[in-house]
Amino acid sequence: MVLFSALFSKLLLLHIGLHLTAGDMEGQNDCLQEEIRNLRTRLSLLEKATSFQTFINVGQKYYVTEGHAKNFEDGLGLCQNSGGTLALPRNEEENQVLSKLLAIVKSEYLFLGTGDRKMESVFIDTEGKTLNFFKWDKGEPNNSGGEEDCVVMGTGGVWIDIPCENQKLIVCELT
Ligand SMILES: *[C@@H]1O[C@H](CO)[C@@H](O)[C@H](O)[C@H]1NC(C)=O
């Protein structure tokens, strides 16, 4: 009886042990699966970004361009077609990186994904949300002539409102 119960408890422990090991492996497997999914997502973003003539990375974001100048509306369409949106820095770091790209491609201005076409002086992003970060140049935005409802980044990373019909470098952001 004693022997039997000793054997039984040994078997029980072995059973629990095996069960735990299987559970552990299942947990590790889930982790690996998720890591693979994350890597796949990052890889396809990287592949997409590097297919552009010029790209630059900041955090989870890539700013990409083929070097074409277009008006704001055409730029919106171009970025939408490539699965992104018009570039719009959300903080100082992103603003600096985007201005670096501007310098790399030796352009003077690039269109940003914001404007105040809906309501004067209320700058919104392409999803209609108000902004939390701005980098206006001195005296901007001045809505010159009452017809400046789009925004470009100029040398040094400063923002300037200009007419939406002007043709400027189009940079998209991919996330
Ligand atoms: C307003 O801004 C434009 C650039 O968008 C600039 O060329 C113009 O000189 C400015 N006008 C005034 C009155 O500051």
Ligand SMILES: [Ca+2]
């Ligand atoms: Ca305006």
Ligand SMILES: [Ca+2]
């Ligand atoms: Ca202006």
